[in-house]
Amino acid sequence: MTILGLPSELWFEAVMFGILLGCFYAAVSIGLSVSFGLLDVPNVAHPAVMIVGSYCTWALWDRGLDPIVAGVLLMPLFFVVGVLLYRFYHASFEKRGTEAGVRGLAFFFGVAFIIEVGLILIFGVDQRSVQAEYIGSSLELGEYRFPYRMLVAFGVALVLTFALTLYLSKTFTGRAIKAVAQDEAALRLMGANPVRIKQWAFGIATGVSALAGAMLIIVGPVEPAMDRVYIGRTFCVVVLAGLGSMTGTLAAGLILGIAESIVLMHPDLGASWAPAVAFSLLLIVLSVRPQGLFGR
Amino acid sequence: MATEALALDGIDALYGDSHVLHSVTFSLQEGHVLALLGRNGAGKTTCMNAIIGFLPARKGEIRVFGERVGRLSPEAIARKGVGLVPQGRRVFPTLTVKENLIVAARGKNQLDHVFELFPRLKERTEQHAGSLSGGEQQMLAIGRALMGNPRVLLMDEPSEGLAPLIVAEVGRTIARLKAEGQSIVLVEQNVKLAFDLADEVAILNTGRVAFAGPASAARDNESLITQHLGVF
Structure with a gap:
């Protein structure tokens, strides 16, 4: 029996793999959910920064560190880079008013290309990958196999989503970040400096990218231009989620992951159609529910 | 003599090329309520924006308990003890x-x-x-x-768009804050509510102070009220 052209025995597998893939997509998008979703910074360089995280993870792994440990250790460094990047963006673009937004977008595209070329100059164009016990082996449950690398990404995504949701709702700075996203001027009336709060939040978003980058290279080999496919996917997840919602990001990641996985396994469609899924979903959501699934 | 909580001294403010406040001068004593009145577009909210620093004054001086705050950012002015209840409330919805x-x-x-x-x-x-x-x-x-x-509380039209019962409740709250010694500038279209609460009144007309003085003097001056507020 087939449902929508896909044999019914493949459906379960497609959905299970889609859940794992979806959590991975949520993990790579959650930083953007903070920087674009909450702070309105059109950070198209987010995937490129993540690839830098992948390469840094590779470099540390090459010196004997576990990739996950490397990703965690890189977070504070990336936090500082994020703070500096935001300060530069703010001083050069944001401060000059709303019409600077498009130029800001061009700025982040520029940053993405510089990163890409920089990575090629340092590491070359070859793919890089890491090895660890949990890479290459699978958890076997009956006739189904779940790659451990995907389970690791799944776990990290859940931890990241949970931690960020908690941070934004339970800490003073977290609440201020949500407040600055909603009404910057009103927050200034409370004596808070919005620029300082936003640079802190952008730092967190960038710090999270380091760990997401580690996940990326755990899940599969990376190469310098890989950020391009992730621009579509990450923006799709963040907009689908409803800008700035962390649980929404997890849900949207799952939707994209499952949809892509079904397309991947579908006999009439296959891998070449997978990249179209993100943009099709984005178009459908924008026309039906522009504020996203969990929109503010 | 009572302490001066807030003073505007010859404030000029412009939105781009349009001159919206002309040498605005008034002051609020500690523990008093000053009602800032005027028709729509008289410059009341602009005055609030000038005090809190969203629209820095081009000329003149703003003092909070004697300290000049005219060159500071809104967040710095807020930290000096100026609290603003903004027009339209602007709470954080989520x-x-x-x-x-x-x-x-x-x-x-x-x-x-x-x-x-x-x-x-x-x-x-x-x-x-x-x-x-x-x-x-x-x-x-x-x-x-x-x-x-806040050492000085600015309230920009707190009764705007509210049902009469709620307006009365807001009025009682302001009266209670005043009784607790809070210094308040109250911007209002609801002239009755303002006169009930105010010790002093400043009336703006097209960006100029048309009257500044005790509320009792303004309340009984019918020609002043008809000319600048057009109510009663």
């Missing part, structure tokens, strides 16, 4: 009532005081501010400003 209050906390904890003033807010601490009624949002906006322990 934050809960409690989160809205806590994010504004500065200095001595006022949470219990705010909940005592507005028991309705205490019943709704975990509710998102966006789902509150207009009156409750106004209470939240006032409570949020109080969380910062």
Whole structure:
């Protein structure tokens, strides 16, 4: 029996793999959910920064560190880079008013290309990958196999989503970040400096990218231009989620992951159609529910 | 002699090329309520924006308890003890009532005081501010400003768009804050509410001060009220 052209025995597998893939997509998008979703910074360089995280993870792994440990250790460094990047963006673009937004977008595209070329100059164009016990082996449950690398990404995504949701709702700075996203001027009336709060939040978003980058290279080999496919996917997840919602990001990641996985396994469609899924979903959501699934 | 809590001294302000405040001068004594009145477009909200620093004055001087604040950013002026309840309330809609209050906390904890003033807010601490009624949002906006322990409280049309019963409640709250010694500038279209509460009155007309003095003198001056406020 087939449902929508896909044999019914493949459906379960497609959905299970889609859940794992979806959590991975949520993990790579959650930083953007903070920087674009909450702070309105059109950070198209987010995937490129993540690839830098992948390469840094590779470099540390090459010196004997576990990739996950490397990703965690890189977070504070990336936090500082994020703070500096935001300060530069703010001083050069944001401060000059709303019409600077498009130029800001061009700025982040520029940053993405510089990163890409920089990575090629340092590491070359070859793919890089890491090895660890949990890479290459699978958890076997009956006739189904779940790659451990995907389970690791799944776990990290859940931890990241949970931690960020908690941070934004339970800490003073977290609440201020949500407040600055909603009404910057009103927050200034409370004596808070919005620029300082936003640079802190952008730092967190960038710090999270380091760990997401580690996940990326755990899940599969990376190469310098890989950020391009992730621009579509990450923006799709963040907009689908409803800008700035962390649980929404997890849900949207799952939707994209499952949809892509079904397309991947579908006999009439296959891998070449997978990249179209993100943009099709984005178009459908924008026309039906522009504020996203969990929109503010 | 009473201490001067807030003073505007010859304030000129411009939006781009349009000159909206012309040498505006008035002052508020500590513990008093000053009502800032005028028709739509008279420059009342612009005055608030000048005091809090969103629209820095081009000329003149603004003092908070004797300290000049004219060159400071809005957040720095807020930290000097100026609290603004903005027009349109502007609560953070997806934050809960409690989160809205806590994010504004500065200095001595006022949470219990705010909940005592507005028991309705205490019943709704975990509710998102966006789902509150207009009156409750106004209470939240006032409570949020109080969380910062302001030495001068500016209220921009707190009765705007509210049902008469709620307006009366807002009025009682302002009276109580005044009794507690809070210095308040009250911007109002509701002239009756303003005269009930104010010690002093400043009336603006097209960006100029048409009258500044004791509320009692303005209340009985019918020609002044008809000319500049066009009510009663």
